[in-house]
Amino acid sequence: MMQTVLAVTAVIxxxxxxxxxxxISRGPSLLDRVLASDVLLAILxxxxxxxxxxxxxxxxxxxxxxxSIVGFIGSVTVARFVADRREQANES
Amino acid sequence: xxxxxxxxxxxxDTVSAVFLVVGALMSLAxxxxxxxxxxxxxxxxxxxxxxxLGLFLLLAAIGLQLRTWWVWPVLLVAWIxxxxxxxxxxxxxxxxxxxxxxxxxxxxxxxELDAVVQKAAQSARDESSRDEASDGGRP
Numbered sequence: 001m002m003q004t005v006l007a008v009t010a011v012i013x014x015x016x017x018x019x020x021x022x023x024i025s026r027g028p029s030l031l032d033r034v035l036a037s038d039v040l041l042a043i044l045x046x047x048x049x050x051x052x053x054x055x056x057x058x059x060x061x062x063x064x065x066x067x068s069i070v071g072f073i074g075s076v077t078v079a080r081f082v083a084d085r086r087e088q089a090n091e092s
Numbered sequence: 093x094x095x096x097x098x099x100x101x102x103x104x105d106t107v108s109a110v111f112l113v114v115g116a117l118m119s120l121a122x123x124x125x126x127x128x129x130x131x132x133x134x135x136x137x138x139x140x141x142x143x144x145l146g147l148f149l150l151l152a153a154i155g156l157q158l159r160t161w162w163v164w165p166v167l168l169v170a171w172i173x174x175x176x177x178x179x180x181x182x183x184x185x186x187x188x189x190x191x192x193x194x195x196x197x198x199x200x201x202x203x204e205l206d207a208v209v210q211k212a213a214q215s216a217r218d219e220s221s222r223d224e225a226s227d228g229g230r231p
């Protein structure tokens with residue numbers, strides 16, 4: 001049963017990652033791309049979780065904890081700089 | 093191994109399989125939302141699904157599959173850190189999106205931030221005009 005679950009979730013996550021990548025490449029603004037890359041990170045974490053659950057090991061667990069601790073820094077940084085640049089452009 | 097234990101094993105396996113599939117479907121829902129929704133704020137709504145509920149379901153499936161009690165605190169730590177950090181990035185992205193007008197204003201049902209922004213801009217204007225007056229016109 002676990003192998004079936006692995007196949008089904010692999011298909012689902014591949015479709016989801018394709019959707020997020022399409023939004024990254026198309027996305028009209030920079031913030032849309034940041035948001036879609038956050039979703040891509042969540043999909044990657046989901047893939048790590050499913051690998052651990054199906055194969056019953058814990059090799060990725062610390063990677064997952066580190067991902068949930070530092071994963072937000074990138075989008076915060078980009079959002080901060082977007083706000084700064086647009087405000088200066090409005091002033092000048 | 094007695095038959096009752098294997099029945100329990102089957103139930104736990106089935107529950108964790110359901111958790112895995114539903115957790116993966118959360119990611120698919122987020123991707124569909126990213127592709128179909130019209131503006132940044134509604135896409136942010138869709139993007140939070142795999143980050144909180146999807147991660148919770150998948151971590152619960154790991155805990156059920158491994159059948160050891162000591163993984164649960166580690167999984168709880170991972171989920172709690174996710175709960176603490178996701179709102180920070182969502183706040184920053186939403187703030188930057190509001191400030192840079194990346195939203196369809198006609199889709200909003202109410203905008204409580206608008207009054208606050210107008211008031212802050214008004215008080216900033218007052219402040220700068222008072223500064224110029226007290227400076228005696230110096231730049």
